[in-house]
Amino acid sequence: xxxxxxxxxxxxxxxxxxxxxxxxxxxxxxxxxxxxxxxxxxxxxxxxxxxxxxxxxxxxxxxxxxxxxxxxxxxxxxx
Numbered sequence: 001x002x003x004x005x006x007x008x009x010x011x012x013x014x015x016x017x018x019x020x021x022x023x024x025x026x027x028x029x030x031x032x033x034x035x036x037x038x039x040x041x042x043x044x045x046x047x048x049x050x051x052x053x054x055x056x057x058x059x060x061x062x063x064x065x066x067x068x069x070x071x072x073x074x075x076x077x078x079x
Contacts, residue, residue, distance in 0.1 A: 008032040018046045024058045026051035
């Protein structure tokens with residue numbers, strides 16, 4: 001359903017109402033963990049969503065093995 005990233009980025013206390021999620025949404029848990037929702041993830045979630053991974057990157061992420069490293073790269077969308 002999701003990949004939980006080992007590295008923590010710091011705890012927070014932001015409250016978020018449950019709302020729709022998409023595959024590739026990156027949720028930020030109160031404990032400071034990041035969770036990347038994969039293709040078979042839930043349809044709603046209550047953690048803040050801080051990133052959205054594009055479909056092609058989600059496909060590449062799905063091919064990684066446990067312990068493989070990756071890095072997020074910011075890319076702006078143009079409309």
